[in-house]
Amino acid sequence: MGGGEHHGIPSGDFRTKVWSLTGGPNCRPKHWKRNTAIAMAGIILACIPIAMKSAELEQRPHHPVRPIPSQLWCKNFGNKEY
Secondary structure: OOOOOOOOOOOOOHHHHOOOOOOOOOOOOOOHHHHHHHHHHHHHHHHHHHHHHHHHHOOOOOOOOOOOHHHHOOHHHOOOOO
16 A cells, blocks of 8 residues: 555655645745736626626516515616515
8 A cells, every 4th residue: 555666766755846736835926915916806807797797688577576686786677676
């Protein structure tokens, strides 16, 4: 179970030689806060037009039994009393 000869691989801490997507066990990339903020801003800017188009196209053939949050901003419901 994992024993035996390792054919030329030195023993020791193997984590420094293993590639990982996150950068390894001691990863602290430069400007990670800025990069995270830029990525989040990009995601939010991409989601805003999608949400606006979704609210524009939303239709419900029957009045809902319980209040739905999208009724507050959707124009297809008529009166807002529920």
